[in-house]
Amino acid sequence: MRRFVTHALIFALIQALILVVIWRTCPDDPNHYMAATIDKHARLRAAATPRVIFVGGSSVGFSVDSRAFEPLGLEPVNMGLNDGLGLPFMLAEVAGQLRAGDVVIVAPETHLYWTGSQDDALWAVMQQRPANVACLAAAGPRELANLSDQGLHFLARKLRCAAHQITTNRELPTIYQRDSFDAHGDFAAHRELAPKREQPIDQPWPDPKALSFDRSISALAQFARRCERAGARCFMAWCPTRRHQLQREAAVFAAIEARLDAEVNMPMLERPSEIGFAEPDFFDRGPHLSGDAAAARSARLASALSMALGDDSPQSRTAY
C-alpha cells in the first residue's frame, strides 16, 4: 500500500510540475476581458453609499451608461460582465455587499431565466479573481459542483492555449478587454465606434411551456428579500432585444413577466414592450447597444428609477 501510494504521489508530482510549466507558458493575461471582475468587485466595495448597482451579463456592461444615473445622487457600480456566469452567481456577487440605501437594478439576459452558468466563464473569473469562489459557494452547491465537473476541460483549454503560445505569438486586435471598462464598470470602448455589421446570434427559443423558470424566479425572490433585509431597494429591468426577436418570442417574455409580477418583489423599471431595439442600435452580434442607444436607454431607465424612488431619492433628500 505504502509503495503504491508513494508511486502514485510521485507520478502526481511529475504531472503537477508539467502543469506549472504549462501555466508559466500561458500566463494569465492581466488585460483579459474577464479580469474586469477584479475592478468591478473593487469598485463595489469602494463606492460610497448610496450606490446604484447594475446586475446582469455583458448586456448590462455594454448597454448601461452609468453617467445617466449620477444626477440621481447615486454612485453607479456596473457589475455586468458575462452572461455565462449565470444569474445565481451574478446575484451572489452583490448579495454579500448590500448596504442600507443602495439601489439594485437586475437586468439579466432573458435566456438566463431558464439556463444556468457556463463553466468556461466561471473558470475564467475564478482564475482572474480566486475570491470569486465565495460568490460561487453563495450561489449554491450545484454551482460549485458544476465548476468542479468542468475542471478538466478548463485544464484542456489551458493546455491548448499553452501550445498556441508556443507555436504563435500573434495578438489579436480586440476591444473586448479589461481596460475597455470605465471607472463605473461600464464597457465604454465601443461608445465612439461605429456598430459592427455582424449577423446577430438569433436562435429561436423553445416554447415557454417547455421552459422552467423556477430556479431563477426563486433566486430573484430570495435576492429581493435579502435586499429588503439589508435596507436596499431593488428593481427589475430587461435585456435589450432585437425587435423581430421580441415579437417572435412574445410568449416567452409574457410568461416570465407574469411569474416576476406574481412571485418577485421587485418593481419593474421597464416592461418587455419597451426593450425592443432596431438592428442598427446594436454594436455587435450580442445584446450590446451602441453608445448612443445605450445612452438613450439609460436616460429612460434613470428617469423611471427617479420616479420609482420618488421623494425617497437621495437627490431629493439632498435638495431638502
Next chain:
Amino acid sequence: MTFTTLTFLLFLAVVFAGYWSVRGRVGQNWVLLVASYVFYGWWDFRFCALILASSLVDFAIARALVRRRDGPRAAQKALVALSCTLNLGVLALFKYYGFFVDSFAAGLASLGLAPSLPTLHLVLPVGISFYTFQTLSYTIDVYRDQADARSGDASPGLASGSLLDYLTYVALFPQLVAGPIERARRLLPQLQRARSFDEDQARDGAKLMLWGFAKKIILADHLGEFVEQVYGGGIVHASGPVLAVATICFAFQIYCDFSAYSDIAIGCAKLLGLSLVRNFAYPYFSQSVDEFWRRWHISLSTWFRDYVYVPLGGSHHGPARLWLALMLTFTLSGLWHGASWTFVIWGAVNGVLVGLAARLRPASSPRLGPSDLPPPLRGFSGLRALARMLATFTVICLTWVLFRAEDLPQAMGIFSRMLTDIPRPAAWTELVHHREFLAAFGPLVVMLVTVEWLTRDREHPLGLPGWPRPLRWALYTGLCWLTIYLMPDDPGAFIYFQF
C-alpha cells in the same frame, strides 16, 4: 457524476483514502455505500430514493423466498413474479411508457381513430436499465438457489447476506450507471468479506482507467462529433461514401465509448480490491456475428442468455423453438437499449444474423468465446480469417445504422443512399470536405486497432511488461496529457447513459 470529470477524480481519491483507512467488511461496505449514493445523487438526489426502493423491494422478496423455502412452489413463483412485475414495471414506466403510448396512438390513428391518451413527462433515471437487471437477477438467482437447495444440489448462499452487503452490491458506484451488469453470485461474495489491498491489482486498475479515459476522450468524443454532423437532424444529407465513413466512425465511437466506461469501472473496482466481470473481449476481431455477440457487452449478453434465452428453451427443443428463443432474446435486447422501433428492429436483425451465423458455421470452424484469443493471421487460413473478420465488421457496421439513426425513415434513407452512391465516383468527392478530420483521426483509429491486435492476449495494452519504469511512466504521462489536450470543449456523455 461522470467519470471524465475532475469531480470524479477528486471523489475517487477521497473514497480510496477512506475505504482503505477503515478495517473490516462492514466499514468498507459503509464507505462504498455512502460513496455510491453520493455518486448517483450527483445527477439528481431524487434518483437515490428510486434505487433504494428498488433494492429494498428485491431484498425483502429474497428474504421471503428463503423463509418459504419449504413452502409451496407456487408461492415462491408468485414472489419471483412479483419481483419481475415490480422491476419491469418501474422500467416500463420510466423508459417505455411514452414509447408504447405513442406507438398505440399511431396504430389507432392509422385506423382513422384519434385517441386522447394520457402522457407522462418523467425524467429517465440514469442507469435504471442496469441496476434493475441487477436486482431482478438477484431475486431469480435466490429463487434458483432455494430450488437447488431443496433438491439438495446447492447451499442457499446468495440470500444469506446482510442488507448492507446487498445495498452495496446493487449501488456499487463504478458499475452503477452503465455496467458491467454484475451477478450477485460473483460480486456479493466479494462484498461479504473484508478486502485487503493488492498492489498489483491496484496498479493494473489505474492503468486500465487511463486506457479507458484515453479511448473515451481521444477517440469516442471526437468521432462522435463527426458522426453527429453526418447523422444529426434526422435527415439524410450526406453522400453515400460519407455516410459509410460516418458509420464506421460510429462503430469505433460506440466501441471506444462503452468499452472505455467498462475499463474505467473495472479499473476503479480494482483500486478498491474488487473484481468486476470483463465486458468486452476485442469484439471487432470476431469472425462471425454470433462470436461478436459473445465478445460485445458480455455482461448483458450473458444476462439475456441466462434469464431469457435458456428459460425459453434455448437450443434444446428443436430449430423452431431455437429461432423463437433467439428472436425474442435479441428483440428484447434491442428494446432494452432504447424505447424506439429502430432499436427493436436492430435487435431482431441481430437475432436473424446470429441464428444464420450459427447455422452456417462450418463444422471445422471453432466456436470462439470471450476467453478465446482471436487467432493469429498466418498463411492462407489467416487470410480467410481476416476476410471473415472484415465481413463480420461490415455486417455489424450495417446494423449500427439502425442503432444510430434517429428513426426508421432516416435509417432506410441511409441504406438507400449508400447503395446508390457508393458506385458513383462523383459521390466520393464529398469526403474531401472532411479530410482534416479523417487525416487526424483516421490514423488514430488504425493505431487503436493495431495496438489492440498486438496486445489481444492481455486485458488492456498499458501493462507493458518488461518495459523499464521511466519509459512506462513517460508513456503514461504522454497519454495523460494528450488525453487532456484533446478533451473537447463540449464533451459527450457516455452513450450508454441513455439506456
